[in-house]
Amino acid sequence: MAEPTTTAAWEPVPRSRTFELVLARIEEQILAGNLRVGDRLPPERELVELLGVSRAAVREALRVLEAQGVLRSRVGTGPASGSVISAMPSEGLTQFLRLHMALANFPLPDVVEARATLERSSARLAAERATDDDLARMDEPLRRMDDTGLSREEFNDCDTAFHVAIAEAGGNRLMADMTVAVRSAVRTALLTAFHKLDDWEAVSARLRAEHHAVYDAIALRDTERAGDLVEAHIRGFHQHIGHLRG
Numbered sequence: 001m002a003e004p005t006t007t008a009a010w011e012p013v014p015r016s017r018t019f020e021l022v023l024a025r026i027e028e029q030i031l032a033g034n035l036r037v038g039d040r041l042p043p044e045r046e047l048v049e050l051l052g053v054s055r056a057a058v059r060e061a062l063r064v065l066e067a068q069g070v071l072r073s074r075v076g077t078g079p080a081s082g083s084v085i086s087a088m089p090s091e092g093l094t095q096f097l098r099l100h101m102a103l104a105n106f107p108l109p110d111v112v113e114a115r116a117t118l119e120r121s122s123a124r125l126a127a128e129r130a131t132d133d134d135l136a137r138m139d140e141p142l143r144r145m146d147d148t149g150l151s152r153e154e155f156n157d158c159d160t161a162f163h164v165a166i167a168e169a170g171g172n173r174l175m176a177d178m179t180v181a182v183r184s185a186v187r188t189a190l191l192t193a194f195h196k197l198d199d200w201e202a203v204s205a206r207l208r209a210e211h212h213a214v215y216d217a218i219a220l221r222d223t224e225r226a227g228d229l230v231e232a233h234i235r236g237f238h239q240h241i242g243h244l245r246g
């Protein structure tokens with residue numbers, strides 16, 4: 001092993017890192033409430049002047065924010081041009097979590113724990129607040145899953161739709177977005193597990209029955225039972241597929 005060279009310890013900060021400082025400035029404005037959903041960012045050349053940085057740094061920062069789903073760029077000139085703060089950061093959050101899950105930055109037991117906790121709360125809120133429309137949105141994927149001829153992929157999609165409908169019925173946007181993000185993060189893992197099951201008939205029958213019981217508890221406004229059942233449903237399934245992993 002060679003001696004560490006002294007030149008390796010301290011290098012000048014690359015100029016390209018300036019974009020991170022631009023990012024920090026824009027974040028500051030968002031956190032301070034100066035920039036809200038639908039607001040337009042100052043034009044590129046104005047940001048260059050305001051922040052005293054290069055055009056390249058500003059562009060790089062805007063690209064990062066777009067990729068995060070925070071900014072939406074509008075092309076063209078005039079009052080409608082430029083970058084606008086996006087109203088749908090949940091897509092960015094979903095994508096972000098999905099990629100980190102794929103890279104195994106979150107161990108599965110942690111994800112199961114998070115799902116169980118989140119969805120328990122969502123189910124309780126749904127039991128308190130679900131409207132007839134909300135119940136209809138939960139019922140739809142439930143009916144579709146009753147079809148025993150459904151492919152495992154279709155079943156998984158309906159399963160997701162059911163859980164998302166519960167989260168949305170709770171009326172808490174943040175919880176719903178987080179549920180969607182975590183759920184879509186485990187989508188591939190769940191689907192892989194579905195395909196490996198050699199007792200699919202029995203497992204899907206059990207999942208079906210559990211979903212109906214959760215739905216009934218929500219429809220009957222039984223807060224405690226709705227929370228308990230959804231948590232048991234999530235933990236039970238992951239316990240069952242646990243032996244398939246590795």
Ligand SMILES: [Zn+2]
Nearest residue numbers: 159163207211
């Ligand atoms: Zn389910």
